Amino acid sequence: MIKSIFVGNLAWSAEDDDLRSFFEECGTVIRVRIMKDQETGRSRGFAFVDMDADEADAAIExxxxxNLMGRPASLSEAKPRAPRR
Structure with a gap:
């Protein structure tokens, strides 16, 4: 089963490869998604990393x-997005 990890406090300059390298010590990274502003294309300061559930739990722990690019990584299990009104 795949689990998604929320990555907060992300450096503005972080790229997919930076996150992949950071998480690979705990297992195989399936997908990395850095959330970007639709108008400017700049990072919004958070991302999601998908891993196998057991590896994701170990990575969070x-x-x-x-330290992830000069900032303390804020990691938690991603929660489902609330419906928009």
């Missing part, structure tokens, strides 16, 4: 608060 191991990497939460660790």
């Amino acid at each position: 191991t990497l939460n608060g660790k």
